[in-house]
Structure formats: C-alpha cells, structure tokens
Amino acid sequence: MKKYILILAVLFFSSCATAPRHPPAPTAPPPKPAVPHAPVSLPSQPAPVPSRRDVTHVVAPGETVAMLSQMYDVPAGSIVSANHLKKSAALSSGRSLIIPQASAARSIIPLFPNKKWKYIIVHHSATQEGDSLAFNQYHLKRGFVGGVGYDFVIDNGTLSKVDGQIEATPRWLKQQEGRHCKASHMNQKAIGVCLVGNFNQGKMTEHQMEALVYLVEILCRYYKIPEKHILGHGKVPEADTDCPGKAFPWQEFHNRLKSTDVSGMPHGTGSTEPLIKLKGSLVQSQPSFKMDGRVGTH
Ligand SMILES: [Zn+2]
Numbered sequence: 001m002k003k004y005i006l007i008l009a010v011l012f013f014s015s016c017a018t019a020p021r022h023p024p025a026p027t028a029p030p031p032k033p034a035v036p037h038a039p040v041s042l043p044s045q046p047a048p049v050p051s052r053r054d055v056t057h058v059v060a061p062g063e064t065v066a067m068l069s070q071m072y073d074v075p076a077g078s079i080v081s082a083n084h085l086k087k088s089a090a091l092s093s094g095r096s097l098i099i100p101q102a103s104a105a106r107s108i109i110p111l112f113p114n115k116k117w118k119y120i121i122v123h124h125s126a127t128q129e130g131d132s133l134a135f136n137q138y139h140l141k142r143g144f145v146g147g148v149g150y151d152f153v154i155d156n157g158t159l160s161k162v163d164g165q166i167e168a169t170p171r172w173l174k175q176q177e178g179r180h181c182k183a184s185h186m187n188q189k190a191i192g193v194c195l196v197g198n199f200n201q202g203k204m205t206e207h208q209m210e211a212l213v214y215l216v217e218i219l220c221r222y223y224k225i226p227e228k229h230i231l232g233h234g235k236v237p238e239a240d241t242d243c244p245g246k247a248f249p250w251q252e253f254h255n256r257l258k259s260t261d262v263s264g265m266p267h268g269t270g271s272t273e274p275l276i277k278l279k280g281s282l283v284q285s286q287p288s289f290k291m292d293g294r295v296g297t298h
Pocket of ligand 1: 122123124180233241243244
C-alpha cells in the first residue's frame with residue numbers, strides 16, 4: 001500500500017436528515033458536533049473540539065483499522081486495544097467494533113495512481129436499503145468473484161450507515177476491475193458508483209446528492225475524467241437497463257457539478273508521497289456543499 005498515494009478526502013455528516021420516503025433513521029448515527037466549527041485546515045484557525053463518544057461500528061468489506069482511525073479521528077492503537085485485536089489481523093466484515101471516543105464519522109476516499117479509469121458510471125441499487133456490506137453479501141451469493149461489484153457505495157442512512165456516507169469497496173481498494181457494467185467493456189475502464197435507493201420510485205436524499213457531487217468531482221479531477229464521461233448505467237451503449245432510475249435528477253446533478261469549486265483538490269501526478277489531505281467542514285447542517293475554504297494541505 002505504501003507505494004500508492006493515499007489521499008484521504010473526508011467529509012462530515014449530519015444525522016438530522018432522512019429521505020422523505022424512507023422514514024427509518026440511521027440505526028447508529030455518529031455523534032454530533034456540539035457547535036458549528038470554522039474550517040479546520042487553516043493554520044490560523046483554532047483546532048476543532050468535536051464532541052466525542054464511544055460508538056459501535058459495523059465493519060464494511062475491505063475496511064482496516066487504519067481506515068477506521070481516519071474515519072473517526074481515533075488513534076489506531078485505541079481501536080486495537082478496545083477490541084482486543086491482533087495488530088496484524090484483518091478485520092472481518094460484518095463484525096461490530098467499539099470505537100472509543102469517536103468523532104463524527106467521515107468518508108474515506110483513497111485515490112490510487114491508475115491510468116485505466118476513463119469513465120464514471122452511476123447506478124442506483126433499486127432497493128430501499130443497503131450498504132457496501134449488504135451488496136457484498138448479495139453479490140457473493142450471485143457468484144461475483146471479489147464481492148460487491150461497485151467501486152463506491154453512497155449510503156442513504158439505512159442499515160448501520162449514515163445518510164450520504166461514501167464507502168470505498170474492496171474492489172476499489174485493490175484497484176480491480178468492476179462487476180457493474182459489462183456493456184461497452186465499462187468494467188475495465190469505468191469507476192462504478194452506486195447510490196442506495198430506487199430512483200424509479202423515490203428521490204435520492206440531499207446528503208446523497210452532496211456526496212455524489214463531491215465524490216465525482218474528486219474522481220474527475222484526479223483521474224482527468226471529462227464530464228461527458230460521467231454516464232448513467234442505462235446511457236452506456238448496449239446497456240439494457242433504466243438504472244439509475246427514470247427520476248434520477250441529472251440536470252440538478254450537472255448544475256451542482258458545474259458550480260462546485262474544488263480548487264486545492266488533488267491532481268494525479270504519479271508521485272509516491274501523499275499530496276494532500278482533505279478535510280470537510282464540521283458545520284453540522286450543510287444545505288449546500290461548497291468546497292471553498294474547506295480544503296487544506298497537511
Ligand atoms: Zn446499474
């Protein structure tokens with residue numbers, strides 16, 4: 001892993017919003033910051049003082065202690081000792097771990113130098129519930145070697161995940177080809193992003209939209225993917241599907257993508273050193289997800 005550039009893009013979630021058509025709240029929401037905070041990455045700003053508490057985390061496929069450490073801003077050693085883990089042992093997905101004195105959950109988006117990613121294909125799960133763990137189990141049952149077929153899953157607050165949480169799957173972490181779009185050989189050259197939900201029947205949540213724009217922006221910038229190469233599954237030549245749903249808000253998505261300012265985001269350079277670490281805002285309510293002033297180098 002050390003030869004890869006590991007760039008961690010993080011964003012903070014609030015737990016106050018749920019999709020109008022999906023009344024159940026997340027079962028394990030993260031602790032909320034006590035008060036809104038200024039951007040944390042500017043040297044002149046005081047360090048954030050998020051409220052912390054012990055939380056239970058259900059391990060997603062491919063997650064490591066190092067990732068959880070970043071996700072909750074907790075030293076890896078604290079997670080290891082709180083759960084009596086062997087340091088070198090891999091975490092088994094589906095296992096529950098105690099994260100002591102966790103900060104609000106943040107998405108971890110590792111970026112790896114790789115020239116093969118030319119497209120982004122957007123999917124919906126066509127289910128009301130889901131997360132990377134659930135899709136992994138489902139896809140393994142269907143015989144998908146390597147499990148969950150997407151590279152990223154954007155959660156809707158069901159199961160144990162937070163609304164708008166972005167999960168990188170094992171397929172992405174290993175930079176393996178996808179199992180999400182056979183048409184036009186997209187599995188070999190496209191990053192598959194799946195939003196949990198059925199957008200033939202309902203809408204994505206606001207937090208999912210923010211997360212999608214954020215993720216796509218990072219991927220396009222890093223892998224130099226043009227906007228015209230962001231396709232819905234059903235728009236891929238030879239694909240016979242209405243995924244990601246007839247009600248997918250393409251116009252809104254493209255409008256937001258155009259208005260997102262990501263100055264300071266990473267470009268792929270082939271360097272072997274970490275370039276940048278991104279931090280999202282700690283402001284709990286984030287009606288519009290602007291990157292301005294929320295990105296800094298470390
Ligand atoms: Zn699809």
